[in-house]
Amino acid sequence: MNNSEIIKDLSSRLNQSQDETKRLLSGAADQIQKLIDEDNRISIPNLGILSVSFKKERKSFNPIQKRFFMLPPKRLVKLRIASSLKKQFEEKRYSDE
């Protein structure tokens, strides 16, 4: 499912125009980005908890060049999936079996 399909479905469910839905959705994404950037953890019901983790500078070996490199530090976005979502796919497994 891509972004345009989501906007199309959302606009019909919210009774809003597609442009307005797109604006609201991008506004929500921007705010989430800002909050995550400030090292906050965001809880979204039925989806999970969004957080940022820090990965320190580390040494790495490039097997093609046969050389060691020092990789710079970076931040990673993590999503801890909600248990209700996990359960949903647990049920899917049983239904598949």
Add this chain to the structure above:
Amino acid sequence: MNEKISYHELVNIIAAETGASKELIEQLLTETVSLTREGLERDGNVHLSGFGHFKLRWNKPRVGRNPQTGEELEIPGRYLVNFRAEAKLRDFINRKYAHLKPRLIEEEPAQESFIEPDPKVSVIPEIIPKKEKIIVTKEEKKSSRKWGWILVPLILILLFFFFFPLNTGDDLEISKSKVSEETTNESELGKDQDAGISEDQISESIEAESEAAEVTGIPGGTHTVASGDVLWSISEKYYQQGNLWPNIYRVNMSNIADPDSLTLGSKIIIPPLQGEMGNLSKADLKDISEGFGEAYLIYKKFGSEKALNYLWVLIKLKVNEAINTYSDRVDKRDLELVRLMKGAPLIK
């Protein structure tokens, strides 16, 4: 800040920024989440612009083991939801580090030298001073002993083939009788046969032989790698001994990334030897020792346990110049393991 933002706080923030009502934002978030779940259920893949990709992955069933009882268990397959943040989001939160690029490390940090750098000393100094205490945990000791038992027979075979052809001619009987005399004397005295002593005598006799003998030499050359060629077989072909392959590797290091795999059709330079098999010169021994040093370093780089074999031979060959060359690049833990292996009898 590192605070947990609740759902209501998030709704308030988004509503304030977009100018929409809280109810609408709440509905928007709820519906987006439910659409994501539906999309995952239906397609197994959902992309939310400005946020990221959700993907459903099937983890196959596998056989596990209970670590306490050792009992085998079948772990059933399951679905996992993977989330990958969009590049835009990743770049945004990493803008502070955007200017940083991976930088090349020219050399590994030098480790503590393990041999006193005194070129005048003719006898090999102690690898690790006796007074120095190195804390080795029980597990490390256990594993090193285990490796010792595995590696010792291998090294025995390697050294047997390395030294046996050197003791040819009339002097062979003399050196053998010397060794046997020493070993019998030791056994009479009730001492353990120390591999180091016998090894010393052999290496001394080799050196003496090499000095005294006429040097004819083995000419070098170039070899084109054919199918099935390995460094061992090439060494056997030119030097009549496969275990001298590190000497070939030493010269061709720039072209050989992995000594265990050669590129078909590539050219291998065969370094000449001043002496012959059994009459190797001091320069040859130095080159061969350096070859073993390089073999140690490459296997160490690959994390292979074979590295210890080559370190052991490098030390046992007792060429001071070669040992000093590699002294600052040898891992101290490896030396400790090699030191433990030192006690293994070489000649039975």
